[in-house]
Amino acid sequence: MNENQVKNLTIGLLVSVGIILVYFLIATAIDGYWIWNYDKLDFAATGQVGDFIGGFLGTIISGAAFYFLYLTLNEQRKSGIKQSFESRLYQLINLHRDNISELEYTKFYKSKLEKSESRKVFRIVVQEFMDCFHEVKRFEKMYPELEVFKPDYQAEISKIKKVNNCRATIKELAFVDIAFCFFYYGVSKESDTILLHKFYHRYNKEFMIRLKTFLQLKPKEEKKKAFKEWKNFVGKNVSQMKICFEQVYNHYRSTNKNNIDNEYQSLFSNLKLVKYYGGHQHRFGHYFRHLFQSFKFLSQQNFLTEDERYFYAKSIRSQLSTYEQYLIFFNSLSSIGMRWEYNADIENLENGNKPENFKFITRYNLIKNLPGSQYYEFGYRKFYPKVDFEYKEDITYKKIIAGG
Numbered sequence: 001m002n003e004n005q006v007k008n009l010t011i012g013l014l015v016s017v018g019i020i021l022v023y024f025l026i027a028t029a030i031d032g033y034w035i036w037n038y039d040k041l042d043f044a045a046t047g048q049v050g051d052f053i054g055g056f057l058g059t060i061i062s063g064a065a066f067y068f069l070y071l072t073l074n075e076q077r078k079s080g081i082k083q084s085f086e087s088r089l090y091q092l093i094n095l096h097r098d099n100i101s102e103l104e105y106t107k108f109y110k111s112k113l114e115k116s117e118s119r120k121v122f123r124i125v126v127q128e129f130m131d132c133f134h135e136v137k138r139f140e141k142m143y144p145e146l147e148v149f150k151p152d153y154q155a156e157i158s159k160i161k162k163v164n165n166c167r168a169t170i171k172e173l174a175f176v177d178i179a180f181c182f183f184y185y186g187v188s189k190e191s192d193t194i195l196l197h198k199f200y201h202r203y204n205k206e207f208m209i210r211l212k213t214f215l216q217l218k219p220k221e222e223k224k225k226a227f228k229e230w231k232n233f234v235g236k237n238v239s240q241m242k243i244c245f246e247q248v249y250n251h252y253r254s255t256n257k258n259n260i261d262n263e264y265q266s267l268f269s270n271l272k273l274v275k276y277y278g279g280h281q282h283r284f285g286h287y288f289r290h291l292f293q294s295f296k297f298l299s300q301q302n303f304l305t306e307d308e309r310y311f312y313a314k315s316i317r318s319q320l321s322t323y324e325q326y327l328i329f330f331n332s333l334s335s336i337g338m339r340w341e342y343n344a345d346i347e348n349l350e351n352g353n354k355p356e357n358f359k360f361i362t363r364y365n366l367i368k369n370l371p372g373s374q375y376y377e378f379g380y381r382k383f384y385p386k387v388d389f390e391y392k393e394d395i396t397y398k399k400i401i402a403g404g
């Protein structure tokens with residue numbers, strides 16, 4: 001109960017007591033009873049009236065005292081719960097900062113290896129994901145005849161798309177998922193078991209095996225000669241690239257590893273090198289888990305109003321850089337991170353929670369600060385139409401909408 005409610009209750013109680021007292025005095029007067037005569041007080045009458053008023057008011061005051069004591073203790077309990085919650089929440093925010101400060105990534109850039117730390121890592125890895133996404137699309141152009149989906153998953157992803165009002169195609173969602181999984185787990189031999197489990201019930205095996213081999217041909221950029229071979233390969237037109245890849249792939253899958261044309265030998269040798277997509281699970285696994293649990297913890301606090309909950313969510317969101325929001329955006333569209341929104345975590349529905357309460361991207365506008373209306377070909381509202389994106393406040397955007 002807030003301060004205004006307590007004030008209103010107190011006023012109501014005093015008014016009620018006053019009305020009852022006035023009613024009693026009027027009723028006694030009508031019945032011919034007076035507590036005084038014109039010449040002297042009638043102490044017998046006043047004593048009886050005093051006993052009644054004392055008993056009546058004493059009971060009211062005692063009851064009110066107990067009630068206000070209850071309110072005080074209840075407010076203290078609520079205040080204690082809120083203080084405990086805030087302490088835990090700000091502890092989670094500090095842990096988030098610590099997770100970011102520990103990030104490191106060394107990558108070849110402009111003819112030398114450069115080490116990036118903390119938030120600078122996000123910009124590099126977001127670009128790495130985009131590279132992988134575009135290469136998945138490039139591969140699909142070579143094999144348009146290959147089916148991407150397994151039938152059951154095609155039906156499932158279509159349902160997810162419809163429920164979330166997503167305007168992207170199911171193939172776009174699939175390519176984001178596939179690219180993010182390869183980017184996140186890597187394409188080395190060690191990732192085979194994880195990716196097999198991820199893709200087995202979702203995508204056509206032949207499509208995925210060929211695609212992974214295609215991505216494995218891309219070496220670390222510091223392997224200059226091999227990386228140049230890759231650049232020459234992907235620089236070909238689609239038909240030439242397919243002929244070249246077929247030679248390498250068939251040789252890779254054959255038992256005779258010694259019989260390949262010299263024209264393709266250099267590219268084939270890239271399969272033995274350290275891969276460009278080495279994976280980031282070790283780097284971002286705990287980052288995503290911790291951030292997700294922070295918003296889940298906030299959403300489970302049923303004593304908060306929606307405005308209070310959103311205020312605390314903004315405190316967490318304010319810690320996220322632009323490229324962090326990009327990474328969260330792409331992660332949430334993949335099978336790894338769909339619990340953020342598309343397949344919301346609803347295990348607590350028995351406690352009175354609704355599925356919408358766990359759609360964190362929309363509920364807390366987690367990616368509202370993404371600049372512009374799209375990143376490369378990714379239009380934000382196509383995937384998240386209910387997010388109140390910041391760019392919508394731009395005067396140019398408002399003029400376009402008003403004139404359109």
